[in-house]
Structure formats: C-alpha cells, structure tokens
Amino acid sequence: MDTLLNISSTMLLVAFILYLLATFFFGATIRDKRNKSKESKAGTIGITITIIGFLAQTVYFITRWIASGHVPVSNMFEFVTFFGMSIVLGFIILYFIYKMSVLGVFALPIALIVIAYASMFPTEVSPLVPSLQSYWLYIHVTTVSIGEAILSISFVVGLIYLVRTIDQTKSSKRTTWLEIVLFSLLIFIGFSLISVIFNVTGYSAQFEYTANNVTMTTEYQLPAIVSPYEGVLITDGVMQPWFDAPSWMHGADAGRKFNTLIWSVFVGLALYGLLRLVLRKRIGAAIQPKLMKTKPDLLDEISYRAIAIGFPVFTLGGIIFASIWAQEAWGRFWGWDPKEVWALVTFFFYAAFLHLRLSRGWHGEKSAWLAVGGFAIIMFNLIAVNLVLAGLHSYA
Amino acid sequence: MNKIKCECGHVNHEGTVLCEACGKPIEGNQHIDGNDKTRLLNMRYDGSARRSQTYKKSIIDKIWNFFSSVKVGVWLIVLTLVASAMGTIFPQEQWIPANAVSRDPAIYYESTYGIFGQIYYQLGFYDLYSSWWYLLLVALIGISLVICSIDRFVPLYKALKNQKAKRHETFLSRQRLYSESDNVSKEEKQQIIKSLKKQRYSVRDENGHILAEKGRFSRWGPYVNHIGLIIVLIAAVLRMTTPMYIDEYMWIREGERTVIPGTNGEYYAKNKDFILETYDKDNQRFEEAIKKEGVVAKNFETELVIYKDQTSATGAEPKLEKLKEGSTRLNHPMKFDGYALYQAGYQSNEFSSMSFKVHETDDPNETAIGSITIDLTSPKSEYKLDNGLRVVIDQYFPDYYLDNGEPRSKSKYPKNPAFVFFIYPPNSDDPEVSFVGIRKNIDATGENEYKLGLQDFEMRDVSGIMVIRDYTLPLFFLGGVIFMIGVIQGMYWHHRRIWINPKNGKLLLAAHTNKNWHGVKTDIEKAIANTNVNMVKDQQELPG
Amino acid sequence: MNKINRKKRRYFRAILLLFMCSIVLYTLFSNISKDKYVVSEGDYAPNFSLETLQGERVELKDYRGEGVFLNFWGTWCKPCEREMPYMEEEYKNFKDQGVEILAVNIEESDLIVQNFVDRFNLSFPILMDRDGEVTGKYKIGPIPTTFLIDKNGKVVKIITGSMTQQDVKKYMNLIKP
Incomplete structure (x- = not known):
C-alpha cells in the first residue's frame, strides 16, 4: 500500500517538473529571433514533454485510485490536482486543433499554479464518508473538472489576447x-x-x-x-x-x-x-512584445471555441449530473447549496457570454474580458465556496 | 405592409436587411444589424426580417418586442445571476447550522453576522430562492425564451430554405472570407466541387453558381436547447403547483411501525434496525487520515419493512399487508410504488427498555430479591415479583424535567425516563413511594424498606427518513436531455457555407460560418489545392 | 389579406402572453399561500377508525348527524393540558345537544394516557392513534389542533393552539346540529 502511494506522489512530482520543463520549451518558441523551423521544433519538444507529464500524472491518478480504493477526487487536494490535470488535457486538445505554441507558455504555468496550490491541502488518503459513496462521485466530479478546465483554457487564451492587444x-x-x-x-x-x-x-x-x-x-x-x-x-x-x-x-x-x-x-x-x-514597466507591457507574432483573430477564436467546447461539458457535469446525484443522495435534485448556486452562476455567466457573442457581436476584447470573468467565477467556486461559504461541498 | 423589391427581382418583407434571394444589402435597413458601420456584413439570421423589430403598433406588440429582444434576455440572465450569488453571502434559512445560536432567522442572522445579517434578514434574502421576485425573474427568462424562439425560428427557417447559390457581388465581397481569382478553368472548378463533396459538403450548382453547405442542422441547436429549458421550467411549475411532488420527513424508532407521511395513510413502515458503521481505526489505508480527523462514518442505513393498508380509502380499521422489505442508506434510497425513502438523519439518545432490581434498603450487598423489565413504549402498570412483592408505576415521565418544582415530560419520547413507583411489600396494601430516574433515586419518606436499583437498559436508534414522491422527475430529465442535445448540436457542429460565383470572367469565392473559422479555412485550403483559385483573405477587423 | 394576417398575429400574441402571464401568476400565488393542511376548512373530514383507551373501535362516520369536536393532543403538551378541563366542563353541557368530543392521543402509551385521564377525570372518548395514522392523514403539525366538524361531516374550522373555556363553548355552539 505504501509503495503504491509513494509511486503515486513521485509521479505527481515528475509530472510537475515535466510541465515546468515544457513551459520553457514553449517559451523558446516565442523568442523573437528564432527562425520558423527551430520554433516548431521547440514546440514539438514542448508538447511531447507535456504529454509525458500528463501520462505521469495519469499514473499518479491510477495508483492513488488503487491505493485508496476510490477515485481520487474526494478531497480538496485530490480534486484540485485533478483540475490541474484537466487543464493540461484541455491544453493538449486545443494545441492539436490550433497548433499554437504560445498557449503552452500560459496554460502550463496556470496548471502548475493549480497543482502547487492543491499540494498545500492535507494529502493523506482519506476514507469516503457515506455521502460520497456513489459512482456519481466519479462521473459528476470528473466531468465538472474537465468542463471547468476547458473553460479555463478560454481564460488563458483571453488573457493572451488582452496582453497582446491592449494599448500599453x-x-x-x-x-x-x-x-x-x-x-x-x-x-x-x-x-x-x-x-x-x-x-x-x-x-x-x-x-x-x-x-x-x-x-x-x-x-x-x-x-x-x-x-x-x-x-x-x-x-x-x-x-x-x-x-x-x-x-x-x-x-x-x-x-x-x-x-x-x-x-x-x-x-x-x-x-x-x-x-x-x-x-x-507594467508586467503586461513587458510580456506584450513577445506576443506580437500571434494573431488576435486566432486567439479570439480559440478563446470562444474553448467555451463552445467547455460549456456543454460543464453543464452536463455541473448541472445535470450534479442534479441526478443530488436526487439519489438527498432526494432533491436542487437544494440551493452555495456550490450548486455558484455552478448555476457559472452556467448563467457563460450563457450570457454566448448570447452576447452570437447575437450582440461581442468579439475581441470584450469577449476576452468576459473569459477572464468566467474564470474568476470558476476559481471563486473552487476556492471561496469550499473554504468560506460552508455547505455540503465543504470537504476540506 | 411595405414590400421592398430588390434589383434581382425578389420582393422582400419589410425589415429585411439582406435580400432573401441574392443577399444584396437593402438600402436604408443596414442600421438594423449595424452593417452601416462595418465593412463586413452581419449574417445574423442571414439578414432576414425579424417580425418583432418591424411592427411597433399596439401595446401587445410592444410587450412582445420587449421579450423578443436578446438584450432584454441577457439582462434577465445577468440579474438572475447577481441575485443567485447574493443568496450565498450568508447561509439560506434551510442551511442554518443545527448548532447555531438560534435557528429562528429573526435571531440567527443578526446575532451571527451583526448589522449586515440584520439587513440581509430584513430584505428577505434568507429565503431568496423562493421569494416572489426571484421566481418572477426566472419566469421572465422563461417568457423571453418562448418569445425569442418563436420570433427567430420562422425567419431563420425561411432564410436557410430559400437560399440561392447565386449571390450579389456585394454580399460576397463583404463576407469575412473572400477572394477573387482569374483564369480558373472548368476542370479546376469541377475539382473543387469534387473535393468539397468529399469533405461532406452538400453542393448545389445553379448555372455555374455554386453553394456548398455543411452542418446546417447545427443552426437549430439553440432552438432545441431552448425547448429543453422551457420543458424544465414547465416541470418546475408543475412541481410547485400540483401534488405531483410530495416531500415529507419522518422519525421512526427501531422496532416501531408508523404510517408513512404523505401517503394518505396508505403505507406504513417499520424500522427493523438502524445501522451506523465507522471506519476501523486500524485500517491501514486510512490510518493517517483517521488519526487526524477522528472517527469517520462509513455507513448510515435503516432496515425497513413497508406495509400497504388494503382499506385506507374507506378509513376503516387498517389491514396491513407486507409489501417490501429492504434497506435505505445514503446514496441508495429505497423505492416502492413511486415513493422513495431516503436515509436523512438519526438520533441515538432514546431508551427502549430499563431493568430494575429490587433489594432491601439496608442490604449492603444489594442482593436482588427480584427484578423487573419495563418496556418504555408500552409500560405495564403493575409488575409482580415471585415473592409476592408488587411494583406499580404511578407516574411515568418519558422525557423528565422539573418545571417549577413539578415533574413533567418534555416530549413523548423516552430520552430521559423517570418513574414514581409504588412498591407494595408482600401481603401489604400500604405502598412505599420512590422516585427513580437516570442517576436519580429518591426515597420520599426516607423509611422505605425496599429499593429499586437500575440494573440495565437498552437504547434504540431513531432514523430520520425523508419521503419523496416526484412525478415531475421524468419531465425534468427529458428537458435536461433535450437541452444537452441542443447545446451539443449547436456547439459541436458548425454551419459552413462556401459560395463560388463567376462574375465578369472572375471567380468570386466567399465563405461564412457561425463559428470555427479556422476549420472552414482548412476546408477551403484543401478544396482549392492545386488550382488557380486564390485562397480567401480573412477580412475580420480585429484591432492589434 | 395582410390586414387579416396582422390581426391573426396580434390575437396569437395576446393569447400566448396572457397564457404565460396567468401561469406565472398562478405559480407565484400558489407558492406564497402554500396550504398547511391537507384537510382544510370546508372540506369533508376524512374518515378514520381508531381504538379508544378502553379498546372499543370507533369510526368517524358513525357520528354523522352530530357535531364532532376532534382534538389532537399529547399528555406532555402543556397547552393541551390547559384546555382539557374546559373541554370536560363543556362536554357535560353539550353532550345532550349532539356534540361529541373525540380526543386523539398521538402515539403515547396506555399507562401515561390512563394516568392523565384519571387525573383530569375525563369522560369523553380518548382515541389512541398508535401508529400516527390519523395524525398523518390530517397532517397535524403543532398540537393542540382541533377540527370542528358539523353534522354533515364538513370541517367548519381548524384551531391551532390552546382554547379558553369561552372558546370551547363558542366552538361547540358552532357545530351544534
């Protein structure tokens, strides 16, 4: 049992280091004086390392699962770590659609911050309390996490857009x-x-x-x-x-x-x-020159696309699966628990985003600011609701 | 109604922005979609007339137009969002913790959160989600959903159905993706068509004017998901206003049989056993966590027998027939005949029986002369011992307390049982009085010959069971499924259109999609590979 | 043609708006005034059958033609205790005028109830709702709760909380056949 847990935590550390390494390779792609072929080479190495890191984290996940007997998303440490992993997954998917290396320079550090933040919570394997003993725990939490991670990528890209375009x-x-x-x-x-x-x-x-x-x-x-x-x-x-x-x-x-x-x-x-x-100078102003090669149009599209992909996943996990589980566990599919309310707030926010974008033509900078706002809501739900507003989800 | 005739000969409805046939911008209407300010055309609903924006006559039309506006819809969403968030600042009434100063909201909020809590209470935010104004907000969103859908469905349907492959030059050149090419041969054109077909475009050729289209059904996604939401709201209305939804709570003691509330006396439940399990302290896996957190519960479960009353409709004496035996535990409710029983709570502070021994007061060894066991749910009034001694219960207080010096019971539940016993020595009609309870044994006169001593007791658990019957669930589920289908349809598929029109010896190529421009560009690149056709230019005007 | 179309459209809109508004208002209204009792004033009192403390079975419908003072109570409940002597007093006056008291004890043991009856010298029938069946059927919340049922079996009034002797008298007059 202990050896498994040791492997597990070692693999998490390995993943962490690999993500860090990959960030530097992606960083190399945006240095101005590189030529195209070197740039794409650095990008390829970066994504390869990222994938290996992701696999390492998958090993962490599986070994911890075996060691604890339940899917490791049952406390703050496990959930936030999985959220970090989902962000990497979201990044990998969007990288292969759009082949944009600069994404890695921002998405991976965000994932790193998230994983580092997770490791500050108690990391022991804890037993499952009766209210969590349901396979809906697996389905609901993983879907929500992946959905929120894809939405976070939209924030990452939105942020790149803002740094790139705002007049400094x-x-x-x-x-x-x-x-x-x-x-x-x-x-x-x-x-x-x-x-x-x-x-x-x-x-x-x-x-x-x-x-x-x-x-x-x-x-x-x-x-x-x-x-x-x-x-x-x-x-x-x-x-x-x-x-x-x-x-x-x-x-x-x-x-x-x-x-x-x-x-x-x-x-x-x-x-x-x-x-x-x-x-x-302002940090934004310092980063901006490095981003001049990226096309704002493409950034705008990726940011929107991430929301288009992430919104249905989030709704499925955070609203629909959540309701089904709540019905099975508490006999009511909706109970206005703070976490539920904030999932609804997230849903409303992105719904408003989509309406503004599709019907009122909010593109570009407005859209990017909204993506940032959406991420703020997700983080609020992840951190503040668990730690400050007590409720059914305050498992930490 | 003013009809507008386009130069291509088509007659358009009033309020049309782009001619329904050829797409030429109709003069004087460009402000509607904001085209006058930009180079690119706004392709919303393909520029067809939305009725709501054209007639502004009666009050009904005005109300209709109000709800038909997306701007209003977004405002409603934002207001609901803000209101929802405000309800989480302090706990809602039903989430006031059990160990709070007071569960009365009038006291709780002020005493816990001070002046802000008081304001929160006085504004009624402690029960925000069932306040009339919150419900009204949600209802307005519902109305907006219905009207927006009706208003936009028809124009979009018409616009997509009536599409012509031949488009006006202005329409093409003001698309976001556009190119002009010279010297394109017939063979090349055929090659492009073939390639587009291979990429699953449906291609229409009208006299050399080509329209290639794919994923049109994604345009119906928003309508489908809005229908799903409307169904969810209808389900919510039914749940709130009809008896399709029953929500009750019962406390049921081990060994006790009681009617299940909310079933109109039709069903009874008996609690066979309540089971509370905790994780083993020596469990290797969780050793560390348990050391840190203390005892961790593993299982809450109640074993139940459900009975059905065969006569309940008439109200005569119940005839119970066993219907089902099973258990309910957290996450695994017990279901029967449309009802579901949920393990929702427990208490383990009640006694079920107590045994006393009778001994002589001055016996230092307290040797038992005899003993009695009292079933606390139905105590007998008299207990006889073998030697002829009689113990009579004069008073029984299941939940004893002193009320201004007078012994009383706080409730009917044996949480703190106490008795006034009359002990009749053998062959005597003169009783000795003693008062016995938990850690209490009072001899009224101080001259009693016999004494009762508590020998043993049994406790019993009380299960808190929630009774739910909700016939609206399938409707909610249906709404949810339709919503998801609609969202996925709209978000994971893309409506792509590519126009290829000849004009004065040139070949004009333009494309439009509702999202994923990157994808449509790749499609075009593939299609025009190895031809003379120029790649489309992205004319999007994003700054930077 | 156009005029007719436009008129049609206006009717359609008006009807749809009216329909949606009425649903909303109905929902809001029913949410505010949620019924506390399953049995409300003006309804027929649901029939039931219970054993008395003495072990006789009593059915509500056998009292058709008389007024029934249906009282739900418990020995531990102070306000119930307070009104019991008043009920006993007035029972003596009204029994011959066709008013019957049915005092339903909620899930207590015979011993306790018998002690209570002896202490207050109660002469009206005490019904023992041992499984809480009738209490559930009438959805009793706080006790004491009294249902005044007229000679036709209709609930005339529901009283929650303790009554004075004047109250008891007034209410018995109300259901006197």
Whole structure:
C-alpha cells in the first residue's frame, strides 16, 4: 500500500517538473529571433514533454485510485490536482486543433499554479464518508473538472489576447485591470511559496478559541498576523498576532484561513513589486512584445471555441449530473447549496457570454474580458465556496 | 405592409436587411444589424426580417418586442445571476447550522453576522430562492425564451430554405472570407466541387453558381436547447403547483411501525434496525487520515419493512399487508410504488427498555430479591415479583424535567425516563413511594424498606427518513436531455457555407460560418489545392 | 389579406402572453399561500377508525348527524393540558345537544394516557392513534389542533393552539346540529 502511494506522489512530482520543463520549451518558441523551423521544433519538444507529464500524472491518478480504493477526487487536494490535470488535457486538445505554441507558455504555468496550490491541502488518503459513496462521485466530479478546465483554457487564451492587444503606451483603466488579473495569479504563487517556506522550517503556533460554545485549538503553519476571533496564543516564543479576525468570520478555522490569505496577498504584492522593479514597466507591457507574432483573430477564436467546447461539458457535469446525484443522495435534485448556486452562476455567466457573442457581436476584447470573468467565477467556486461559504461541498 | 423589391427581382418583407434571394444589402435597413458601420456584413439570421423589430403598433406588440429582444434576455440572465450569488453571502434559512445560536432567522442572522445579517434578514434574502421576485425573474427568462424562439425560428427557417447559390457581388465581397481569382478553368472548378463533396459538403450548382453547405442542422441547436429549458421550467411549475411532488420527513424508532407521511395513510413502515458503521481505526489505508480527523462514518442505513393498508380509502380499521422489505442508506434510497425513502438523519439518545432490581434498603450487598423489565413504549402498570412483592408505576415521565418544582415530560419520547413507583411489600396494601430516574433515586419518606436499583437498559436508534414522491422527475430529465442535445448540436457542429460565383470572367469565392473559422479555412485550403483559385483573405477587423 | 394576417398575429400574441402571464401568476400565488393542511376548512373530514383507551373501535362516520369536536393532543403538551378541563366542563353541557368530543392521543402509551385521564377525570372518548395514522392523514403539525366538524361531516374550522373555556363553548355552539 505504501509503495503504491509513494509511486503515486513521485509521479505527481515528475509530472510537475515535466510541465515546468515544457513551459520553457514553449517559451523558446516565442523568442523573437528564432527562425520558423527551430520554433516548431521547440514546440514539438514542448508538447511531447507535456504529454509525458500528463501520462505521469495519469499514473499518479491510477495508483492513488488503487491505493485508496476510490477515485481520487474526494478531497480538496485530490480534486484540485485533478483540475490541474484537466487543464493540461484541455491544453493538449486545443494545441492539436490550433497548433499554437504560445498557449503552452500560459496554460502550463496556470496548471502548475493549480497543482502547487492543491499540494498545500492535507494529502493523506482519506476514507469516503457515506455521502460520497456513489459512482456519481466519479462521473459528476470528473466531468465538472474537465468542463471547468476547458473553460479555463478560454481564460488563458483571453488573457493572451488582452496582453497582446491592449494599448500599453499609456496607462489606462484596461492596463490597470490587466495588471490586477496578473497580480491575482501572483497571489497563488505567493501562497504556494510562503507555504513551502514555512513548511520546511516547521513553523507552528497554536491558538485556542471558542466558536459555537465549543473551545477549539487550531494550528497555524504561518506566523499569525491575525488570530481567530478572541483567540489566545498558547505557543511560546512565536510572533504575537497583530489583530483579531472580525467576529462574523467563524467558519471552520476562519482565523487561520484569513491569516493565510493575508500572507498570500503580502507575498503576491512583494513578488509584484519585485517584478516591477526589475522590469521597470507594467508586467503586461513587458510580456506584450513577445506576443506580437500571434494573431488576435486566432486567439479570439480559440478563446470562444474553448467555451463552445467547455460549456456543454460543464453543464452536463455541473448541472445535470450534479442534479441526478443530488436526487439519489438527498432526494432533491436542487437544494440551493452555495456550490450548486455558484455552478448555476457559472452556467448563467457563460450563457450570457454566448448570447452576447452570437447575437450582440461581442468579439475581441470584450469577449476576452468576459473569459477572464468566467474564470474568476470558476476559481471563486473552487476556492471561496469550499473554504468560506460552508455547505455540503465543504470537504476540506 | 411595405414590400421592398430588390434589383434581382425578389420582393422582400419589410425589415429585411439582406435580400432573401441574392443577399444584396437593402438600402436604408443596414442600421438594423449595424452593417452601416462595418465593412463586413452581419449574417445574423442571414439578414432576414425579424417580425418583432418591424411592427411597433399596439401595446401587445410592444410587450412582445420587449421579450423578443436578446438584450432584454441577457439582462434577465445577468440579474438572475447577481441575485443567485447574493443568496450565498450568508447561509439560506434551510442551511442554518443545527448548532447555531438560534435557528429562528429573526435571531440567527443578526446575532451571527451583526448589522449586515440584520439587513440581509430584513430584505428577505434568507429565503431568496423562493421569494416572489426571484421566481418572477426566472419566469421572465422563461417568457423571453418562448418569445425569442418563436420570433427567430420562422425567419431563420425561411432564410436557410430559400437560399440561392447565386449571390450579389456585394454580399460576397463583404463576407469575412473572400477572394477573387482569374483564369480558373472548368476542370479546376469541377475539382473543387469534387473535393468539397468529399469533405461532406452538400453542393448545389445553379448555372455555374455554386453553394456548398455543411452542418446546417447545427443552426437549430439553440432552438432545441431552448425547448429543453422551457420543458424544465414547465416541470418546475408543475412541481410547485400540483401534488405531483410530495416531500415529507419522518422519525421512526427501531422496532416501531408508523404510517408513512404523505401517503394518505396508505403505507406504513417499520424500522427493523438502524445501522451506523465507522471506519476501523486500524485500517491501514486510512490510518493517517483517521488519526487526524477522528472517527469517520462509513455507513448510515435503516432496515425497513413497508406495509400497504388494503382499506385506507374507506378509513376503516387498517389491514396491513407486507409489501417490501429492504434497506435505505445514503446514496441508495429505497423505492416502492413511486415513493422513495431516503436515509436523512438519526438520533441515538432514546431508551427502549430499563431493568430494575429490587433489594432491601439496608442490604449492603444489594442482593436482588427480584427484578423487573419495563418496556418504555408500552409500560405495564403493575409488575409482580415471585415473592409476592408488587411494583406499580404511578407516574411515568418519558422525557423528565422539573418545571417549577413539578415533574413533567418534555416530549413523548423516552430520552430521559423517570418513574414514581409504588412498591407494595408482600401481603401489604400500604405502598412505599420512590422516585427513580437516570442517576436519580429518591426515597420520599426516607423509611422505605425496599429499593429499586437500575440494573440495565437498552437504547434504540431513531432514523430520520425523508419521503419523496416526484412525478415531475421524468419531465425534468427529458428537458435536461433535450437541452444537452441542443447545446451539443449547436456547439459541436458548425454551419459552413462556401459560395463560388463567376462574375465578369472572375471567380468570386466567399465563405461564412457561425463559428470555427479556422476549420472552414482548412476546408477551403484543401478544396482549392492545386488550382488557380486564390485562397480567401480573412477580412475580420480585429484591432492589434 | 395582410390586414387579416396582422390581426391573426396580434390575437396569437395576446393569447400566448396572457397564457404565460396567468401561469406565472398562478405559480407565484400558489407558492406564497402554500396550504398547511391537507384537510382544510370546508372540506369533508376524512374518515378514520381508531381504538379508544378502553379498546372499543370507533369510526368517524358513525357520528354523522352530530357535531364532532376532534382534538389532537399529547399528555406532555402543556397547552393541551390547559384546555382539557374546559373541554370536560363543556362536554357535560353539550353532550345532550349532539356534540361529541373525540380526543386523539398521538402515539403515547396506555399507562401515561390512563394516568392523565384519571387525573383530569375525563369522560369523553380518548382515541389512541398508535401508529400516527390519523395524525398523518390530517397532517397535524403543532398540537393542540382541533377540527370542528358539523353534522354533515364538513370541517367548519381548524384551531391551532390552546382554547379558553369561552372558546370551547363558542366552538361547540358552532357545530351544534
């Protein structure tokens, strides 16, 4: 059993490294001074490595499945990892349709960020609680994940479109928003970075606090900037918290999560500041020249196409399969649980997108901004709904 | 009605943007589709007249036109989206946690979320999804779906059916993909046709004017998926307004038989056993996780026997006949005659029986003279021991508490049983009074000769079972399936059209598709390979 | 020709809009005023048959021609306890005028009910709904709940909550044949 799990986690690491490697090869394709044949060669190597990485991750998936006895999508770590894997799959599919190497330069890092984020959750194999013991778990979660991943590719391409086309000669609302989007990605990197650093040093601070008349202790792996509401620090020799979490934040472990968020934003800001110092211009402006070879028309089409492919998959998994499972498990196919509501919000959002595009001619930049908005909703549903708004899906 | 005659001789309806026959833009109508501002033609519904945008007469037409507008539809979607999201800021009423300060929304929101919670409560957002205005929003989307579909179906159908292969020069040159070629031979043209046919285009040749078309059925996708949505909404209406949907909850004790609510007294259920299993702590697989999370439940299951009353319609004494035996557990409901029973909860804080031993008060060893067992669901009033001693239950409080010094029962359930016993010593009519309960044993006078001691007890579990009968499910399912078919039809197939028209010795090639321009370009490249025909140019005007 | 077409179209639109609006209004209305009781005022009271505490079987339809004061209660319920003496008092007055009390106890043991009856000296029949069958049929929520049934077997009024003696008197007068 242990050997299987070891193989499993090793293969995940291998996949991670391969995706990273592939990113560099794809990166080589967009350097300006390359000639065509070298460019396509780098692209071919890139996609080959990506596929090998994907296979490695598939091995991770299968071995973990065998080891745990259930499909590994049952907790935050497993689900988010699978989401990362789905993004890679979505990228591979769209790469073979459109042969666009620049896609890899953006899609793979997003997948990497997602997988890194996943590994910050508890990674033990956990038993399946009765409510998850259904084959609909496999069907529903995998379909949703693949659907959301394809929709995420639309965001990736939309982002490339925006970086490529937004006028960077002067500062405007659009450049600011673009920087905010890029900064949000840095927050995720910041989260992974800070978690790794303090994990390695083995930092720990314990707090005691009372919620719903029950006294609990919580362990911080990051120095406490904010303590739980009316929490008391019980570990000696560690940093004193600066302030208390507000009283209305009292979900499970709200204080610790809030603290992690603050840290992530801090580190994200630091990274952003550092980048600005080094580049001496907006990040968008720095990347833009590398993208001048790509055709906005094609980007626009890929972004739309990804939504056209992903929307039905998402609807099938996130609305229809979800309803069927809910009917089997709870006797009602729709219960207005926050996760369900946000799946519906996602559905409405992309439905509005399609109507705006098909009937009102929202192409190009408008369409790209919408793709970014859609991804924000997906991420909100993936992260905030699970961690902040408690409900049936708060399995983490 | 004003008819507009095109130079090709075709008479078009009022409001037509592109001539139905030759596609020439009709002067004065280009603002409708916004063609006046761009070089490329807007090919929405192939430029045919949408009725709603032409007549603006009576109030009915005005209402109709309002709902027929996609702009309005999108606004409705966005409003519903925002409203739905707002409902998740704080938990909805039905999701207030069981261990909350109070499950009364009037108290819960304010005490938990402060001023924002109070506002949330006062705006009625705690039950947002069944508020009249939310339902109204969804209903308006439904109306918009119906009217949009009716309004657009006919023009599109006509436009696609009446297509002519011969098109006006302006129509072709203002398509997104367009090229002109000289010196194209007949053989080359035949080669292109052959190649297009090979790529599964249906090709029509009208006097040398060629129209190749493929995937037209994808254009019906939106209508099909909208029909699916309309069916879903109809199902929702039926579910809300008719008794096709029954939703009940029952608590049923182990060993107890009770009528199943919502069945009109027709069905009864008996709880044979409630099973709660947890994962083994020594389970190698999950050792680490269990160490971290504590006990993890593995199974909740209730073994049930279902009975049917043969006489329920008349209301006479029930005659029960066993219908089915089985179990319901999470994710695996038990089904019978259209009803489904769901394992939804449990309690394990009730007693089913208690045994007491009787001993002499001053016996230090408390040797039992005899013992009695009381079935707490139907206690007898008197228990006789072998030696002639009688124990009489004077008072029984299943769920004992003190109410201003007076003993009472909080409910009918034996959660905290307590008794007032009269003990009649052998051959005596003078009882000794004692009060016995859980961790309570009070001798009223202090002079009792006999004492009752709790020897043993049995607990029983209570299963919470949800009773659902929903005849609208097949309709919802049908709607969902039709919706999916429509979406896939519209999204995974593409309507591609390629026109090849000769004009003044030149060959004009133009193409249009509703999506995936990349695909149609590849098709054309394949078709014109090894010919003199020039590849189409993409005239899309995207900046950058 | 065109005029007729246009007229036709307008009728079609008007009818469709009206149809959809009425469905919407109907749905909204029925959603707001969801019926709490399966049996509501004005309906015929569903027939049932139960054993009394003494073990006699009683059927509701045998009381056609009399007014029936159908009370659902439990020994543990304080408001039920409060109204019991009033019911007993008025029962003495109205019994000869054709008003019968049927007090349905919900799923309690004979011992407890017998103790309660003895304590309050109740003389009207106590029906034992041991499986909760009748309680389910009448969809009883909070108790006490009283159904006033007239001589024709029609539910005249449904009262939830405790009654004063004046109330009991007033209601019995209401269903007096």
